[in-house]
Each structure stands twice: as C-alpha cells, then as structure tokens.
Amino acid sequence: MPQSRIADKPTIVPEGVEIIVDGENVKVKGKNGELSIKLPENLEIKQEKNEILVVGKEGIVKRSSDNKRLKALRGTYTSHLRNMIEGVTNGYQKELDVIGVGYRAQLQGKNLVLNIGYSQPVQFPIPEGITVEVPQPTKVIVKGIDKYQVGETAAKIRKLRKVNVYSGKGIKYVNELVLRKEGKKV
Structure with missing residues (x-):
C-alpha cells in the first residue's frame, strides 16, 4: 500500500507567522493567535529561512519497522503543523x-x-x-x-x-x- 509523502516536502511558513522551537515544544504565532504542540522524543524540526521540515532524530532507526513508524509520525506532525499555520493565519x-x-x-x-x-x-x-x-x-x-x-x-x-x-x-x-x-x- 503506498504511503503518503507529506513529510518529504518542506512546509512553507508565510509572512507574519513565527515558529518557535523549544526542545520538544513548538509554538506557532500568527495574527489570529498562538497554538502549541509537543513533538514525540524521536522527532525534531529543521528550520531554513521560511521553510520547516519534520525529521527523525539521528540514531533512532534500529530496524526496518522503526523506519515505517517514524515516517508515519513525520507525516502526522507535518499535517498538524500545517493546520496550525493555516489556523493562525486564516482560521x-x-x-x-x-x-x-x-x-x-x-x-x-x-x-x-x-x-x-x-x-x-x-x-x-x-x-x-x-x-x-x-x-x-x-x-x-x-x-x-x-x-x-x-x-x-x-x-x-x-x-x-x-x-x-x-x-x-x-x-x-x-x-x-x-x-x-x-x-x-x-
């Protein structure tokens, strides 16, 4: 069964939205308000200019089943972050x-x-x-x-x-x- 590739594409952060990463906690601030989410311990966020990417931490994958679970988690939390960005900009x-x-x-x-x-x-x-x-x-x-x-x-x-x-x-x-x-x- 084909898997979604949501997490492979970086999420573009629009103007006026600020993303603050503090360890496992991520805050998204925008014109409508502020939302926060806690990432699992095996995920982290990489920021480059106006793009963010949810990636797995180094050394987490020990067997192939871990890789499948990590990919699913990355997709889930990427969707959560995109929904949060949409919410603080448009609602x-x-x-x-x-x-x-x-x-x-x-x-x-x-x-x-x-x-x-x-x-x-x-x-x-x-x-x-x-x-x-x-x-x-x-x-x-x-x-x-x-x-x-x-x-x-x-x-x-x-x-x-x-x-x-x-x-x-x-x-x-x-x-x-x-x-x-x-x-x-x-």
Whole structure:
C-alpha cells in the first residue's frame, strides 16, 4: 500500500507567522493567535529561512519497522503543523443548519441556546478559544484557530439533535447530504 509523502516536502511558513522551537515544544504565532504542540522524543524540526521540515532524530532507526513508524509520525506532525499555520493565519469555520418547524438557535452570553424539539431549550456552553455566530435563527457558524477544536465543537452541537432520516428535522452540516427514508405504508 503506498504511503503518503507529506513529510518529504518542506512546509512553507508565510509572512507574519513565527515558529518557535523549544526542545520538544513548538509554538506557532500568527495574527489570529498562538497554538502549541509537543513533538514525540524521536522527532525534531529543521528550520531554513521560511521553510520547516519534520525529521527523525539521528540514531533512532534500529530496524526496518522503526523506519515505517517514524515516517508515519513525520507525516502526522507535518499535517498538524500545517493546520496550525493555516489556523493562525486564516482560521477555520464550520457551518450548521438547524432544520425543523420551531427549531432555532440564539446566543445568550457565553451559551448557545437551541430550541430543537425538546421540552426545554438546550444550553450549550461555548468552549474557550471558539466563537459562535448565529446570523439567522436556523444557521450556526463555529469559528476558531484550532482545526480540531472547531470540528469537535461543531460535532458536539450536531450530536444534540441528529437529523431524523424520516422527517428531516435536526442539526446538520451545511454541505451534508442526508438520505431520506420513506415511511411505512398503510
């Protein structure tokens, strides 16, 4: 099975982004904020001008299985760093649709309040580092600089009321396709 070669190409660091390597800790600073990650002990970062490369430390590979694992780790952490650079420069966002008669969303302080067919409105506390916008009562936009935190928050909101395949009511991603099922015939 062919392996990805993400780690073999250097990552270009755009203007306005600063990468600080302190042993195993790596900080990425940009106009939107700062993110950090801890590298495993067998990886290090080489910096040249505006390019970075995740490489294995010298003397780590003892057998061929170590080389395969190291290559996978390099690809994973290269992707993490690229996502961090993208996050501090442009940020990430996920859009959700609230579908159903009487279903709506609104912001109240640091909580997202959802009326989604339960007897009481659902209060969803917004995590630190995430901003939530409600441009319309049926649309929720989750924004932030950490790709994983944005995705996790959007998934938690969606999980509060998954789309019913029979009625079509619930919370879904904007570009998500929900296959509708036909009800029972009498």
